[in-house]
Amino acid sequence: MVIDFWSNQYYHPDYETTYHAKPRYDIIKNAFKYAHDIGLRTGVVLFPCMVPASVYYDNPSMRARNAEGPWGYKGCHLCWNKGKELAVKFDRYLLEYFNGEVDTLFIEPNDPGICGCKECMKNYVQIVKEIIEVYEKLARKYTADRWIGFISWWFSEVERAVGGNICREVFSSLPKGTLVVDGVRSTLNIAKECGHEIAFFFMLDPERGWEDRALITRPELRLIDAQIKKSLEAGDVGIMNYRLTPFCQFIADYVFGRKCWDASLFDKNIITELSAEICRTNEGREKFTEAVLALEKWWMDKDVRDLRRANKLFNELKYVEKEGMIEKIEILADVTVVFTLIAEYWAKGALIKPGKVYEKVTDELLEKVYASMIDKPIFEGYIGKEAWVNRQRALLSLKVPMWMTAIDQLNTRDKIRRWVQ
Numbered sequence: 001m002v003i004d005f006w007s008n009q010y011y012h013p014d015y016e017t018t019y020h021a022k023p024r025y026d027i028i029k030n031a032f033k034y035a036h037d038i039g040l041r042t043g044v045v046l047f048p049c050m051v052p053a054s055v056y057y058d059n060p061s062m063r064a065r066n067a068e069g070p071w072g073y074k075g076c077h078l079c080w081n082k083g084k085e086l087a088v089k090f091d092r093y094l095l096e097y098f099n100g101e102v103d104t105l106f107i108e109p110n111d112p113g114i115c116g117c118k119e120c121m122k123n124y125v126q127i128v129k130e131i132i133e134v135y136e137k138l139a140r141k142y143t144a145d146r147w148i149g150f151i152s153w154w155f156s157e158v159e160r161a162v163g164g165n166i167c168r169e170v171f172s173s174l175p176k177g178t179l180v181v182d183g184v185r186s187t188l189n190i191a192k193e194c195g196h197e198i199a200f201f202f203m204l205d206p207e208r209g210w211e212d213r214a215l216i217t218r219p220e221l222r223l224i225d226a227q228i229k230k231s232l233e234a235g236d237v238g239i240m241n242y243r244l245t246p247f248c249q250f251i252a253d254y255v256f257g258r259k260c261w262d263a264s265l266f267d268k269n270i271i272t273e274l275s276a277e278i279c280r281t282n283e284g285r286e287k288f289t290e291a292v293l294a295l296e297k298w299w300m301d302k303d304v305r306d307l308r309r310a311n312k313l314f315n316e317l318k319y320v321e322k323e324g325m326i327e328k329i330e331i332l333a334d335v336t337v338v339f340t341l342i343a344e345y346w347a348k349g350a351l352i353k354p355g356k357v358y359e360k361v362t363d364e365l366l367e368k369v370y371a372s373m374i375d376k377p378i379f380e381g382y383i384g385k386e387a388w389v390n391r392q393r394a395l396l397s398l399k400v401p402m403w404m405t406a407i408d409q410l411n412t413r414d415k416i417r418r419w420v421q
Contacts, residue, residue: 001035002043007076010052010090017054025097032101043104047111048131049077049087064115079115080127095142105139110154129173149179156184199238200231215403217335219296220252221267228263248335251292278328284321287313304344311340334376341368346404361400369400
């Protein structure tokens with residue numbers, strides 16, 4: 001079990017603005033203990049140079065400059081040359097707090113972390129080597145493995161922008177046998193040539209880190225099978241996936257976790273197993289399993305009857321299950337209602353304008369989507385108080401085309417004609 005720590009998740013007793021994160025540290029510490037109790041390994045991912053937002057704003061002279069680097073991301077990072085002592089302070093305390101509960105410390109220098117000004121880019125490899133040295137010392141003191149795992153995210157992009165053999169130079173500075181994690185196979189091959197173990201890192205669709213995919217419920221059974229198969233064939237020691245955390249995507253989380261545990265498991269058996277965790281009645285378990293498989297089938301064939309079937313079954317579950325995980329059932333039911341409305345409209349439009357962004361949708365569809373979101377906790381980010389109705393509708397007029405475009409990008413025209421029944 002590996003947990004990332006981002007800027008707003010840091011806690012340090014010397015900084016009152018971080019006190020909100022203290023309960024989260026306690027929860028994670030207990031989660032790590034439980035993971036060890038059931039035989040799992042634990043890890044944390046840290047992003048060198050990252051600090052809490054308040055610290056970033058209070059130290060303008062130390063802020064990393066990303067505008068001149070090969071990326072466009074701007075986060076709460078300090079320049080390593082100017083602010084490394086302050087940045088490392090938060091990571092050191094975090095590791096002290098979880099001392100004894102963390103097996104592996106992963107570092108991810110390029111998210112983006114390293115300052116993108118000309119001076120830092122000129123000394124890029126040297127800065128990375130210094131980061132590795134500092135965090136190796138922390139790993140030896142506070143983790144069970146006593147060395148770091150290295151996530152080389154963006155390194156191939158930096159190499160392409162800056163030139164040179166950055167990946168090989170950095171990997172050569174790591175201790176032999178370091179676990180290197182990346183989503184670019186050519187980068188992993190270089191790491192392997194340098195004597196390291198490798199693990200594949202992929203984007204678990206539909207999100208891929210983008211908010212436009214967050215509403216699109218998708219079990220991702222085929223994607224997970226394909227990625228794990230490729231990883232096993234390549235001889236990777238492990239596989240990781242990246243995703244956001246909308247509540248409606250927990251099916252894919254469970255399937256991925258079980259497949260990592262045992263890649264030979266059949267999808268239907270995993271879904272049936274999950275249904276037993278979610279539902280308390282045999283009827284509920286059968287409906288849940290059938291609904292998930294129907295939803296996955298819709299993504300394969302785009303027969304709208306499968307999506308309507310999944311929609312119907314998830315909503316029936318709300319009345320069948322009284323003692324199961326009602327909240328998860330309600331989330332799936334509520335999201336699938338909206339998803340079905342959008343997907344049906346998209347499928348009809350895709351016949352006319354395949355591959356096009358839906359810049360306009362009908363008022364009738366917006367009203368249906370709006371009505372389906374009202375009083376549903378999962379949609380609080382889109383639907384607020386009654387006084388904001390006009391703003392809510394204006395927001396949905398942008399979001400609904402965005403969601404349809406996201407569906408459109410995952411498909412091709414030659415499959416469309418049999419989708420609308």
